[in-house]
Amino acid sequence: MDGPCTSATIRQAIDAEATRLFLAARASEADADWDAAYRWIEQDPAHGYAFAKVEAGWALAARLRDSPPEQSILATPPAPVSIATARQDPAPTVSRRRAMGGIAAALIAAIGAIAWRRGDRDGHYTTGIGERRAVTLADGSLMRLNTDTAVIVDLALERRSIRLLRGEASFDVAHDTSRPFVVAADEARVRAVGTAFTVRLRPDLTEVTVSEGVVGVRDGGRTERPVAAGNAAAMRRGTIAVTPLAHGDIQRRLAWQDGRLSFDGDTLEQAVDEFNRYRTVPIVIGDPTLAGIRIGGTFRSDRSGDFARALEQSFGIRAIEGADGSLLLVPAGDG
Numbered sequence: 001m002d003g004p005c006t007s008a009t010i011r012q013a014i015d016a017e018a019t020r021l022f023l024a025a026r027a028s029e030a031d032a033d034w035d036a037a038y039r040w041i042e043q044d045p046a047h048g049y050a051f052a053k054v055e056a057g058w059a060l061a062a063r064l065r066d067s068p069p070e071q072s073i074l075a076t077p078p079a080p081v082s083i084a085t086a087r088q089d090p091a092p093t094v095s096r097r098r099a100m101g102g103i104a105a106a107l108i109a110a111i112g113a114i115a116w117r118r119g120d121r122d123g124h125y126t127t128g129i130g131e132r133r134a135v136t137l138a139d140g141s142l143m144r145l146n147t148d149t150a151v152i153v154d155l156a157l158e159r160r161s162i163r164l165l166r167g168e169a170s171f172d173v174a175h176d177t178s179r180p181f182v183v184a185a186d187e188a189r190v191r192a193v194g195t196a197f198t199v200r201l202r203p204d205l206t207e208v209t210v211s212e213g214v215v216g217v218r219d220g221g222r223t224e225r226p227v228a229a230g231n232a233a234a235m236r237r238g239t240i241a242v243t244p245l246a247h248g249d250i251q252r253r254l255a256w257q258d259g260r261l262s263f264d265g266d267t268l269e270q271a272v273d274e275f276n277r278y279r280t281v282p283i284v285i286g287d288p289t290l291a292g293i294r295i296g297g298t299f300r301s302d303r304s305g306d307f308a309r310a311l312e313q314s315f316g317i318r319a320i321e322g323a324d325g326s327l328l329l330v331p332a333g334d335g
Contacts, residue, residue, distance in 0.1 A: 011046075018050035022058070123153040127167070130278045130302060132259065140174035141181065146200075146256050147278050147301070168200040170257060172212075188235040191216040191224065198254065205236035209245070209253045255298065262298040268311075271295055272329070275304045281322075283308070286330040290317060 021040055025033040041048045125145060127133045133145045138155055145151065149167025154160075158178075162171070164185040173181045175194025183190040183199050188206035190199055195213025199206065208217055209232045216224040219235035227233045227242055230250065234241045245253075252262040263271050269291040272283045278301045285291050293315055299307045308319035308327055320328040 011050075014044075014046055014050045015053070018047065018054045022051060022054045026058070124150070125153065126150045129280050132256070137174075139176060139179070142172040144170045144257055146170075164199055164201050166201055168198065168256070170196070170198040170254070172196045187220040187238075189218050195229075205234050208233040208235070209250060211250055211254065256301065259301055260298050261301050264296045265294050266296075267291060268293040268295055268315075268329075271307070275301070275307060278302060279304060281324050281326040283327040283329065286320075286328045290315075290329060290331065293317075 017040065021033075021037040025037050037051065041051050123135075123137075125133065125135055125143070127145045127147060127149045129148045131147060135143045135145070137143055137153060137160075139160060141160070143151070143153075143162070146168035149169055150165040151169055152163040152165065154162070160176075160179050160181045162169075162181070162183045164183060169183075171181070171183065171192070173192045173194050173196065177193055181192045183192075185199050185201045185206045188199075188208075190197065190208055192213065192215045195215055196211045197213075197215050198209045198211070200209075206219070208215065208227060210227050210229050212229050214226050214228045217227055217233050217235060217240060218224045219240055220238045225233070225240050225242065230245055230247075232243050232245050232253075234243070248264070252264060255262040261271075261274050263274075269285060272285060276282045283304060295311075295315070297310060299310070304327070308329070311317040311329065312319055312332070316332040318330050318332045320330065322328065
């Protein structure tokens with residue numbers, strides 16, 4: 001006796017919790033409430049089944065509410081039926097059969113929706129210093145992460161959201177007009193449907209480079225500004241500056257995807273800052289008179305020693321390596 005009663009009590013408790021979590025998430029539509037529901041679902045297959053039943057019942061009720069009433073096959077009061085006659089009833093009525101089919105279909109759809117959410121909805125992706133990573137998302141979009149980057153991916157049935165927490169990432173977005181692809185970085189927002197672009201989160205601004213298609217950008221406000229391929233947008237404290245780029249400029253901005261850093265008239269200070277993104281110990285400019293030297297060339301991001309040797313050969317700069325692997329740049333005549 002204890003076993004069935006205990007089992008029934010557990011099922012009732014699971015059903016009650018599934019109902020509570022679903023109604024809370026449905027009412028608020030807040031990510032935190034949906035996340036709480038998904039965590040509960042993942043604890044036990046019975047949780048997922050109970051949640052699916054609640055969601056299916058909600059969907060079926062909505063359909064029945066919105067559908068025109070059907071003429072009942074019992075429009076007139078039925079004649080009395082004996083128990084024996086009832087037992088010989090060959091099949092449920094058409095209306096009941098249809099309702100049961102609707103419940104089954106709704107249950108299957110709800111379980112499928114939960115599988116989507118559990119499998120593909122969320123993801124936290126990171127790279128370490130000097131690391132790059134390519135990820136194909138569940139919608140078919142390709143996301144590439146540069147060094148020391150962190151993103152949160154949230155793919156839902158009606159939207160595709162990415163939050164860039166730090167670093168730089170590029171996106172080759174799968175076309176889907178019903179689900180815009182939105183990247184958030186600090187206060188900036190970049191919206192696309194099917195296009196290719198890069199977002200870099202700097203300490204004082206957010207940079208967007210568009211290599212294909214058109215994106216819409218905004219920074220804190222509601223007004224969205226279009227940025228077409230061949231242009232870059234810099235967003236800072238509510239302002240947006242759009243700048244056209246030559247083909248070579250775009251290629252240099254995207255060179256990191258192939259593990260390279262490319263410079264054309266950049267200052268030594270800018271080049272050192274770029275290399276330091278890929279190093280656990282820094283390159284340090286030991287004399288401020290060197291910082292403004294203009295340099296050019298393409299180098300592997302994981303071989304900053306080649307960069308230092310090029311400086312020694314072309315600019316009269318001496319690179320002193322520390323015991324920890326750091327590099328100190330000074331004029332060749334010093335030391």
